Amino acid sequence: MRPPDNRRRRFEELYQANHDPVLGYVVRRTANGHDAADILAETFMTAWRRLDDVPAGEKARPWLFGVARRALANHHRGERRHTALTARLASELSAIQRQPREESADMDALAKAFEDLSDGYREVLSLADWEGMSIAEIAVVLGCSANAVRIRLHRARRRLARALSVDPPGRAARARVPEGDSA
Incomplete structure (x- = not known):
């Protein structure tokens, strides 16, 4: 108009x-x-x-x-x-560069696995884990329901863990009972 x-x-x-x-x-x-x-x-x-x-x-x-x-x-x-x-990131980067090679390899693997995630999964993980936002805050940022954020966050963490060939957070704490055995 x-x-x-x-x-x-x-x-x-x-x-x-x-x-x-x-x-x-x-x-x-x-x-x-x-x-x-x-x-x-x-x-x-x-x-x-x-x-x-x-x-x-x-x-x-x-x-x-x-x-x-x-x-x-x-x-x-x-x-x-x-x-x-910029100063904080430079300090963190110099600390990372001083890490032993094994930790650096772990960081490389994490960075690669994170980069391989879809944009949506990277965004929800970034908001939750790097920015420290709550589910409700992320819902406002993404313009969706809190329940949708919970689902996306769960899926994103599961896919990241799978890419790193480790169990998703919280899953290792649960006892695994082989089929046919009862607790």
Whole structure:
């Protein structure tokens, strides 16, 4: 559906009048032009979505600067998280590289078995075991029921265990009675 012309016209006027000042504000606060362009786009996308909230006249520019300021804050938080994650992963990788060759071979086998799983099974395992999400949280992420997540997670773990030629978790704890024998 095409927006009404007056709404579109108002946004275009807002964009023309404020693009350069907002861009200058953002460029002076980012490390590179790509980040500045992303933040500028996010600022004007917010303005489009909330056009009815944008003050008229001269009050529009400070409002846009406030939006840009929040977008910059989000960007900088993301950069800090990225830097921290990179440092943590580098530390973990260096620890893995120092492991004896046998453990490294086990990790290689696990990585290969994990890669051979379908995308859906890799995703549900990642969310449960790497991200530490509950069944209910995974259901929200995947857009399905908690019961469907339980089934997928069970199947994914079973297939991963089978690929590694070991018993699925919890199964080894159950006593196995050969056919014909009774407990």
